[in-house]
Amino acid sequence: MSMSQSQRTAFEAIGGFTVSQSTQLLSGLVLAVALVFAGWAILSGYRGWAAGHLSQGRFFSLFIKVALIYILLTALVLH
Template sequence: MSMSPAQKTAFEAMGGFTPADSTLLLSGLVLAVALVFAGWAILNGYRGWAAGHLSQGRFFSLMLKVALIYILLTFLVLR
């Protein structure tokens, strides 16, 4: 649902930025949080693999899952 011109004008007057700018900010924050989570998951997986608690195949599976989730989230957020 798109905003009417009067709504856009009111939004810009009160917020000081356009609705597109707020969408861009929210999308960036979501992807930044997802990237931090991906880094945390891969780092913990690496620590488990280096300590011998995780096999190489499971570590590769973890990296693949994290990458696919991030790619899917990027596609859904930026679409």
Template sequence: MSMSPQQVTAFQAMGGFTPQQSTTLFIGLVLSSALLFAAWALASGYRGWATGQISQAKFVGLTLKVILIYILLTFLLLH
């Protein structure tokens, strides 16, 4: 359901920004949080692989899962 012109005007008057700008901000925050999580997961996986705690196959699996999740999240949010 879209907002009426009066609602958009009221939103801009009280918030100082448009609804589209708030949506862009929300999507940016979600994607940046997901990217930080991906970096943390890959760094932790690499440390485990480098110290021999996990196998190379598990590290590759982790990497593929993280990449797939980020691609799907990006597609769902930006489509």
């Protein structure tokens, strides 16, 4: 549902920024949080692999899953 022109004007007057700027901010925050999570997951997997608790195949599987999730999230958020 899109905003009417009077709603956009009120939003910009009260917020001090445009609707597209707030959308970009929210998209950026979502992708930044997802990137931090991806880094944490891969680092934890690496530590498990280095300690011998995780096989190389499972670590590779974890890496591929995290990368695919991030790629799909990026495509969905930026589309």
